[in-house]
Amino acid sequence: MFPASFDYLPVRSVDEALAALAEHGTDARILAGGQSLIPAMRFRLARPAVLVDINPIAELAYLREADGALLIGAGTRDVAIERSATVAAGYRLVSDVAAVVADPVVRQSGTVVGGLCHNDPAGDWGVAALAGRAQIVVRGKAGTRTVSIDDFLVDSYTTAVADGELALEVRFPTPGQRTSGSYQKIERKVGDFATAAAAVQLTLGPDGTIVDAGVAIGAAGPKATRVVMAERLLIGSRPTTELLQSAAAEAEKISDPVADTRGDVDFKRAMARVLVQRALIATLERLHVGELR
Numbered sequence: 001m002f003p004a005s006f007d008y009l010p011v012r013s014v015d016e017a018l019a020a021l022a023e024h025g026t027d028a029r030i031l032a033g034g035q036s037l038i039p040a041m042r043f044r045l046a047r048p049a050v051l052v053d054i055n056p057i058a059e060l061a062y063l064r065e066a067d068g069a070l071l072i073g074a075g076t077r078d079v080a081i082e083r084s085a086t087v088a089a090g091y092r093l094v095s096d097v098a099a100v101v102a103d104p105v106v107r108q109s110g111t112v113v114g115g116l117c118h119n120d121p122a123g124d125w126g127v128a129a130l131a132g133r134a135q136i137v138v139r140g141k142a143g144t145r146t147v148s149i150d151d152f153l154v155d156s157y158t159t160a161v162a163d164g165e166l167a168l169e170v171r172f173p174t175p176g177q178r179t180s181g182s183y184q185k186i187e188r189k190v191g192d193f194a195t196a197a198a199a200v201q202l203t204l205g206p207d208g209t210i211v212d213a214g215v216a217i218g219a220a221g222p223k224a225t226r227v228v229m230a231e232r233l234l235i236g237s238r239p240t241t242e243l244l245q246s247a248a249a250e251a252e253k254i255s256d257p258v259a260d261t262r263g264d265v266d267f268k269r270a271m272a273r274v275l276v277q278r279a280l281i282a283t284l285e286r287l288h289v290g291e292l293r
C-alpha cells in the first residue's frame with residue numbers, strides 16, 4: 001500500500017529541524033532511517049502530514065568516546081556500530097546488539113536513536129540501553145535535557161520525546177576493565193524481531209563480588225523491562241550457579257509477553273529466564289570468571 005500523501009522537508013541543521021517541528025506541531029514526524037516509520041506509513045498506521053528528514057544533518061552522524069561514555073548521534077546507522085573497532089573492543093553489550101538488530105540491509109539505514117524513539121515492545125536497543133544504563137540527549141525550543149533510559153521508554157511506541165523535540169544522541173557509559181555485558185536474543189529467522197531477548201551488564205569488585213548489575217528483558221511486556229529484583233539479588237553477591245538461577249527466575253516472574261506467531265506466553269516467559277541466565281554466564285566468561293560453584 002502507498003502512504004497517505006505528505007510534505008517532505010529535508011533539514012540541514014538541528015535548528016532547522018526544531019523550527020520545522022515548532023511550525024508543524026503534531027502534524028510533523030522526524031524521519032531517520034525510515035525502517036519503522038515508512039512501513040508504518042505504508043500500512044496507514046502513521047499518517048504524518050509532514051516528514052522532517054534529519055538525514056542531511058551531517059553533524060548528527062557520529063560515534064565517539066567522550067566524557068566517560070560512547071556517544072552515538074541520531075544520524076548514526078546500526079551498521080556503523082556493528083563495524084566499529086571501538087565498540088567491539090570496549091562495549092561488548094552494544095556490539096552484541098548491533099550484530100542482531102533486524103538484518104544487514106535494514107542496519108544500513110536504521111539508526112540506534114530511531115530504534116529507541118520507535119520503542120517497539122520487541123525492539124533490541126531499549127533492552128541493551130536499560131542494562132547498560134544509557135542516557136538520551138533531547139533538544140527542544142526550551143533547551144537540551146538528558147533523560148535516563150528508564151524515564152525515556154514510557155510505553156509501547158511512546159517515549160519521553162515531547163512534541164517539538166528531537167532526540168540528538170544516546171550515551172552508553174564506558175565500561176571499566178571489570179565491567180562487561182552480553183545480549184541474547186531468540187528470533188525465528190535472521191531479520192525477525194525477538195521472540196524473547198535479554199541484556200546483562202555486570203561490574204565485579206577486586207574480590208570478585210558483583211558491585212553493579214544491569215538486567216533487562218525484551219518482548220516481555222509493553223516495553224523493554226528492567227528486572228529490578230534480579231539486579232538486587234546480584235549486587236553484593238559473589239557469582240554462583242544458584243545465584244544466577246535465582247536472578248534469572250526473577251525475569252520469568254515479571255515477564256508479561258503476548259502470545260503471537262512467535263510463541264505462546266509460557267514459552268516466552270520461560271525464554272526470558274533462559275536468556276537472562278545465558279547472558280549472565282556469557283558476561284562472567286567475558287570477565288574471565290572461572291567455573292562457578
Ligand SMILES: Cc1cc2nc3c(=O)[nH]c(=O)nc-3n(C[C@H](O)[C@H](O)[C@H](O)COP(=O)(O)OP(=O)(O)OC[C@H]3O[C@@H](n4cnc5c(N)ncnc54)[C@H](O)[C@@H]3O)c2cc1C
Binds near residue numbers: 029
Ligand atoms: C524487516 C525489518 C526487520 C526489523 N527487525 C528489527 C529487529 O529485529 N529489532 C529491532 O530493534 N528493530 C527491527 N526493525 C526496526 C529497525 O531497527 C528500525 O531501523 C528502527 O526501529 C527505527 O530506526 P530508524 O532510524 O529507521 O527510524 P525511523 O523509522 O525513521 O523512525 C522511527 C520512529 O522514531 C522517530 N524518530 C526517529 N529518530 C528520531 C529522533 N532523532 N528524534 C525524535 N524522534 C525520532 C520517528 O519519527 C518515528 O516515529 C526492523 C525493521 C524492518 C524493516
